[in-house]
Amino acid sequence: MTNPFVYGKVARGECFADREREIAELSSDILSGQNVILFSPRRYGKTSLILEVLDRVRAQGVLAVYLDLFKVVSEEDFVAAYAKEIARLCGGGIRAALNRIRSLLPRLIPKVVVKGEGVEVELEFEFDLRGAREPLLDDLFEAVAVLAREREKQAVVVFDEFQEIAGWDEGERVQRQMRAHFQHHAQVAYIFMGSKRHLMQDIFQSKNRPFYRFGKHLPLGKIPEEEFAAFIEARFKSTGFQVEEGAPHRILEITENHPYYTQLLCHVLWDRQRDERLITADHVALGVEEVLSREAHAFHEIWEALPLRARQLLVALAREESPQVEIYSTKFLRRHNLGSASSVQRALERLLSEELLERVDGKYEFTDVFFKRWLRREFT
Ligand SMILES: Nc1ncnc2c1ncn2[C@@H]1O[C@H](COP(=O)(O)OP(=O)(O)O)[C@@H](O)[C@H]1O
Ligand SMILES: [Mg+2]
Structure with a gap:
């Protein structure tokens, strides 16, 4: 029997919990052509959420494109990846798709790639980079809208980890060109997702940037406790486990409802208890110990690489009861003898840039709830 909890890859289908409110909101935005900036x-x-949403709107006839910019490291990559998705949208037989793509993107040379045993055929693209890029990008950025118009359907294009574009789009040339096209597309909703707060803010909230105020902002929070607890219990029970009352809430208390760390802890618990098929609060505590001892080595290395001030700040934060802390409050600074607000500033910047801390709603929290636990155990 396989473990019903997954982490480190997108949660789909049965592994996906709740998010009904967000799914409804995003679906209706897509159907009405509303652009959205989704941050968390x-x-x-x-990613799990948007793929779930795309599955659902596709079932309603929406044309959907998903591009992960994390895997794109240059403009050429971007063009090839986008073109490939557009080819996928064209659908039909390979010959029909080829013809369609030739007229939509006349400057690209499609190449048919046969994968596996010849059952799966994919289109890949080659193009001459010495030629002018603008016309090529013009075609590319119009293609989805053209298809949507042709078929009289709504469409959606998702750019996951959009902030990564800043790495190769020098002078924001590509972004400017994107905006120039996208703003005229009533039938296409564009969704920009990202996880680096300051980069996303720079892109969408600076007046002089091409995507300034391009869409509605939708910050994604954690999964509500009741729904998540019910999900955990149901997943255990679906594999024949008994779950002591209160155990799911204990799990969520430890993981602070963080989707990834919750799945991770549940995964470990399931493996530990696969013979006994029972989860109690005691088992939860043992599971946490297991996670901590697995990670201890990595945590030690992180710790050793940090300057004193940063360490002090981390320990102070780990000691706090609530998950989020207002670092600059006098109360906090005093309680932990951290000195002045300005001296904390640099330590904070370091911890944010190493992604050990994250800013959430103007406060700060640990990216990794188990790192916080480890600090608590080691230093308090
Ligand atoms: N709705 C959900 N239900 C259950 N687990 C989830 C859900 N959303 C995320 N997770 C957990 O969190 C992990 C990270 O999710 P992912 O979608 O990759 O996040 P992001 O794209 O924001 O980095 C997943 O591997 C899964 O373990
Ligand atoms: Mg993601």
């Missing part, structure tokens, strides 16, 4: 810290479940 890493591993909160953006």
Whole structure:
């Protein structure tokens, strides 16, 4: 029997919990052509959520394109990846798709790639980079809208980890060109997702940037406790486990409802108890110990690489009861003898840039709830 809890890859189907409100909101945005900027810290479940939404709107006839910019490291990559998705949208037989793509993207040379045993055929693209890029990008950025118009359907294009574009789009040339096209597409909703707060803010909230105020902002939070607890219980029970009352809430208390760390802890618990098929609060505590001892080595290395001030700040934060803390409050600074607000500033910047801390609603929290636990255990 396989473990019903997954982490480190997108949660689909049965592995996906709740998010009904967000699914409804995003679906209706897509159907009405509303552009959305979806932000959350890493591993909160953006990708899982949007793929679930895309499955649902596809079933309603919406043309959907999903592009992960994390895997794109240059403009050439971007063009090839986008073109490939457009080819996928064209659908039909390979010959029909080829013809369609030739007229939509006349400057690209499609190449048919046969994968596996010849059952799966994919289109890949080659193009001459010495030629002018603008016309090529013009075609590319119009293609989805053209298809949507042709078929009289709504369409959606998702750019996951959009902030990564800043790495190769020098002078924002590509972004400017994107905006120039996208803003005229009433039938296409564009969704930009990202997990690096300051980069996303720079892109969408700076007046002089091409995507300034391009869509509605939708910050994604954690999964509500009741729904998540019910999900955990149901997943255990579906594999014949008994779950002591209160155990799911104990799990969520430890993981602070963080989607990824919750799945991770549940995964470990399931493996530990696969013979006994029972989860009690005691088992939860043992599972946490297991996670901590697995990670201890990595945590030690992180710790050793940090300057003193940063360490002090981390320990102070780990000691706090609530998950989120207002670092600059006098109360906090005093309680932990941290000195002045300005001296804390640099330590904070370091911890944010290493992604050990994250800013959430103007406060700060640990990216990794188990790192916080480890600090608590070691230093308090
Ligand atoms: N709705 C959900 N239900 C259950 N688990 C989830 C859900 N969303 C996210 N997760 C868990 O969190 C992990 C990270 O999700 P992911 O979608 O990759 O986040 P992001 O794209 O924000 O980094 C998943 O591997 C899964 O373990
Ligand atoms: Mg993601």
